[in-house]
Amino acid sequence: MRFVPGTIALLSVLLVGYLYSSTVDTARSLSPQGCRMSYMYPSYVLQSEFDVTWTPLAKRYSLWLYREVDGHGQGWEATHVSNGVPVLFIPGNAGSSRQVRSIASSAVRQYYDAPHSVAAEFKTRAAHLKPLDFFAVEFNEDLSAFHGPTLEAQTAYTARAIAYILSLYPSGTSVIVLGHSMGGIVATALLSDSDIGTKIAAILTMSTPHTLPPARFDARVDALYARNAGVLHSDRTPIVSLCGGATDMMIPSEACVLPLPALAHAELPFRRTVFSSALEGAWTGVGHQEMVWCHQVRWRVARAALELGAADTPAGRGLVLDRWLRDGHALPRPLPLPDAHDATALGPPERLPAEMHLVLRQPRGARTYLLPLPAANTNTSAKFVLLVAQGSIGPVGPQKAPPLKVEVFKCGGLGVDEVRCSALEPDVLKLMPSPVLGRPFPIPKEGSDESEGIVLFEAHVPLGGTAKWVGVRMEGGEGAGWITGGFVGDEPFTSSVGTLQLLLGRVSVPLADLGALRASFEFPNLVSNTLVVYRLTPHHRISEKPCADPLLAPLLVHTSHPSETHYFPLTVLPTHRILLHTHAAAPHIRSQNTVPPGLRFIVYSSGSLGCKSDLVGFALSIDWPATLGRWASRYFTVLPTWAIGVVAVILFQAWGSEVNRPTPIPTVPESLASFTGKPLRRLLLCSVALSVVPLPENFYLGNRGEPLFFAIAPLLLLISTGFVCLSWWVLQALIWPLGRLGRTGFRRRREETSVLRSTVISMGLIFLLIFLFVPWQVAFLGFWIIHLYNCAASQVHTAHIASIPDTVAIPLLRREGETTADEPRRPARPPAHIGNNHNHSMHLLLLMTWLLPLAAPVLVVWVRTLAVAGLTTPFDGDHFFLSAAPFLVLVDFASWTNGPLFERQSFERIFPVRWAFAGLAAAAFLVGSRKAYFVFDVAKVAVGLAVFIKIGPRYWGRRSWSPA
Structure with a gap:
């Protein structure tokens, strides 16, 4: 069985490589991008008067005003700002204030046809339409998606920035807010401020994940999202969310959809979600970064902002947004109908x-x-x-x-x-x-x-x-x-083909003569979910007299969501795939029942012009590369949390040897070999069974028990197991050079009388450092490094002890005058707990290694903030030192104890502490894909219980251990 972990690890690497290539290909094939580049001559004016007198965060962030210039550096607009309409741009995760330039430049060049010369289209409306003054906050490329306190700091700074901007304008002026990516979350959070929210005319977000955070490693990000959900349901400010669709590989685009308002009366707040593939005049998928410069999008955003300056009511602003950011699903309002x-x-x-x-x-x-x-x-x-x-x-x-x-x-x-x-x-x-x-x-x-x-x-x-x-x-x-x-004809072509049939192969759908203007098709038994992609292959007849120069060749229109439409010409290149997908239903997103189930699309053509269309039918199948790419992009965060679940099960099994003493604790390779046998097979069966249970969207994989997706869970479990096996080899590769460096013996021992004093002093200093300066995740990284070093030393020590031969020495004859002290002695066999301690330490090192990915985002944010902002402001949050205490005690005690690392207590016959790791495994598998931070919290509790019960009394010196 020793070869099984290696086989699973190799298989996992190959699967991840294929899933990665499928995910990358998805951006190119599922919703291709056709963005025209935008050009501008930017200049930026630092708002130096917005300083610490306005907010202490001015030491960390800055505010800039955009001004367009020509090729000679001459400005297109006045340098003062009191006569325009203020617009504030908020960048997103790792974003820059410079991203405002594309939209701002378009607004300037639409309003002016030459420097200081208002375009004819706006000249007659100059009394109502004013030029726009684009401000942008600079967050120094903060990684806000990973850290709730960083989002809160950005929100606080932006609120003060709006107060400063409005101080430059006449009383009663309101500001238009644009937010890209996580900047849209900051913009929405501003509405909860009673002083600032009422001064925001409208919010336009671009590629913003409104309903599901892209990184789920911080509970405070979830708390901010919960507050924003209440704002989105109740606030009167008009909000439009522009989404890039499947081309956006940074966020799942179903999270970009604004939730429907909860109010049930006529005074509904204006909320619109518009996918760029449906945006009239754009008709293209748009990537995450491209959203701010894609010309077909940016000029419409700029024009909407210009027209918003002339609207003074929420209803009027809603009409403006509907006019310039239409997706074609709602009729233009007011719709001017011709008179009789x-x-x-x-x-x-x-x-x-x-x-x-x-x-x-x-x-x-x-x-x-x-x-x-x-x-x-x-x-x-x-x-x-x-x-x-x-x-x-x-x-x-x-x-x-x-x-x-x-x-x-x-x-x-x-x-x-x-x-x-x-x-x-x-x-x-x-x-x-x-x-x-x-x-x-x-x-x-x-x-x-x-x-x-x-x-x-x-x-x-x-x-x-x-x-x-x-x-x-x-x-x-x-x-x-x-x-x-x-x-x-208004009757659609309805097919009873189901998803199971497509799993077994493709289905052909014949067509009669497609001479009509419109033909609709319905497949009500097919699953409509973001995790499945269908492939449509048109069939054409070979004709001696094909239709020449049709007015409109057959065009397939797939409306998968009230805000999302894709257009596919059915006379396409042979290598082009027509892929039908949706964002209506998705993992961890509560379905709003906005579309009927199944697959529906319409084919338009210019009608019969004396010849028959050469389109005679099409074949429908599941496109597995694109489908697997969707699985990978939605569940990549599952791998570290489920890997923690795998390690927790391994720990649970390893600690089970305590029940039948004196069975030694197995080594990690033995535990991996044992787990990849019967336990893994049982877990795979359980994962399939749970996949078809209609659990709420916050649990397990969030697909609410759809049978079609039963294979996702065992696939993820298999990959997670393989990566756990692979990580063990990586740890061994790290331990080997450390062990070579530490052969001289670096394990330390403590005198029992000094344990309490030294422990209190060292722990007090570490806790003070966490409380005042570093986040506890940094301390956790330090503990992991120390434990890795200790494991290397323990491995060398254990190997040396094991090399001592188990022989009995024969005493030599004493000569006259020799004492018994000169007689050779029989070497003593080492205590059994030395090997057990090492194996315990290695198992815990594996657990701490897989907890690192959950702590890494905050580590990266802290290092990034320190490098950019220095010590100008304290790093908010993450200073709860008790979060690091269990790991500190564990690592410290493992480095010097002379007895067993863990001592079994009498009451554990009723409730063994190892069941805490069973709870950790359950938490990792059931909620890890939605709330990764919760898995870390459960891991801290499990390790804390083990430390408190099995180590605590001896660690504080109240009871020492001595070999029997």
Whole structure:
């Protein structure tokens, strides 16, 4: 069985390598990025007057004002700030104030067309629209995602920064807040301040994990998130969350979705989540860092901020945000509908034959077309679809408004000359992309051209009433673009295929002639979860006369979430994968039931133009590389916590040898070999069983018992076990040189009379250092290093003792005058507890090693803060010295004791202390993936119980041990 740990370790390394490559590939294939680069000429003005008189944190952080300049260093705007609208940018984890430059530059160059010259678009509105003054806080790239006190310090500094900024403006001025990544968490936390929250006009967050912290190693981060959840449900300030989707590899994008407000009345606070793949005019996935400079996103954020300056109510600000940051799922409000009119106003309307689609290439002039309603049979309404390229329908169209304008009416009348029409209100009205045939979508580093976008209009028209036609009125046609529309079937193609069938292989879905404008597909039995990715492969017929130059080639629209839409051209390159995924349901996220279960998508095309579409069907399957990449990106924090669970089970087994004395404590390799046998097989079976139990989202893997994901838990358990085995070899590699250096004997002994005094002094100094300066995690790292050194010494000592031969010396004949003192003596066998102590120490070293990853984030934050800010401010939090006390006593006692390291107490026959490590294992497996910090807390309790019960009396000198 000795080869089994090595095999599992090698398998784990190979699995992690494959999962890593799958995760990296996910960012490229699942939601490709097509961001255009943004350019600017930045300059920054330090706000030196915002000093320690405002906040002590001014020694640690700073505040800057952005100013755009030209190529010669001349400014585009005035140096004073009293006439503009203040905007504050808050960077995120390891972010910089310089990240404000892309959005700030776009705002300047939209408002001005030349230095100090207001653009014509804004000149007529100059009385209401003012230029923006972009401020940015500099946090010196603090690692705020890992440390709650750092987030709280940033919030406190930002609150004072807002107070300072508003002091530069007239009374009553409010500030617009932009937050990137964890900066959005800071921005939301500001709303809980009654003085500052009321002075924030709106909050725009970018790639901010609102519902789930990206690093779950600090309970204070969870506490801050809990406070923010209350703010998000109740505060009136409008908030928009922009999410990059699957392209964002820094945060799980389902955590970027704002929770729905809890209020159930008309006065709901404005909350919007917009995925960049659905953002009108963007239509691309956006990476975490790219969110602040992606041109298709940054100019819309800048324009929304400009327009917010003219809105003075929460409702008005909500309308502005809906106008400039639309995802197409909600109709624009207010939606200006055309008034009722005489259809003959533009000349005699053209009536199309029944069941014929309207198709206009390069429309010119102005005209009205009437499409007759279908005959009323069993249906009470008919679905009308209209597509307009390089034009607009009402307020929806490309940003640079083309001259082609289209209006849609429902019409009735008695004769040709008596046709009266009234506005037809749409169910769907949005701008869709028009992918370039033969090129990937979105085009890398270019994206899609918004001016080529297509306006989609869908509406249900009641049948059996006075309406007889749907009227389509066009004006301003100059020969660019096209218009096509007509009535389509409203019944979706529904398939009963289930997830189990896809596990066994792919399923083919044949299509009839795709000549209609719209065809919808539903697979209600498929699982819709962020942990599964489906692959769609279109099938095309080989035709001698293919459709040439279609207006709109088949375009698949997958709306997986009310805020997330992806567009896939079905005439794609052979190497391109069409991957359908969602962020609607995800691990550890409470489902809001915003979408029906299953997989649904719609295929749009320009309709029949005298030839049949060459799309004859598609195949649907599970894309396992992308799916495994999703598993890895959601559960990477599980590995250290479950590894702690594995070590805890190993400790539980090793300490079980005390029950049947005098069985010695096994070595770590023996424990690993024993664990990878029957115990591991039992744990694997238990992990599968727990995977199908509908536990709440905060427990276990947070997938609420979905059977499809039963394999995730045993896979993670196997990898965690392999990494525990691998870590043991790494420790052995570290111990070997330390042991060589310490052969001269460096184990120390204490006189019993000095134990109490020396212990009190040394522990008091260490605790004082923790209380005043270093976080206890730093002390824990020190204890681990000392224990590693002691284990190396113990290994050398134990090996030396074991090398003494077990022989009996034969006494020599005494000569006259010799004494018995000269007679050789029989070597004494070493006490059994020496080997046991070493094995105990090595097991505990393995446990402390896997606790290090849970303490490492605070260690990194402390070192980073010390390197950047120095001793300007104390390091907040993490100074509870009792957290380090169990490990201090354990490491210290193991370094000098002459007796057994742990002594079994009589009451342990009823409740052995080793069951504390069983509790640690349970905590690691059940809540470790959601609350890693809780696992460390349980580990401190388990080690503390062992120290208090098995070591305590002897450590303080009240009772010494002597060999029997």
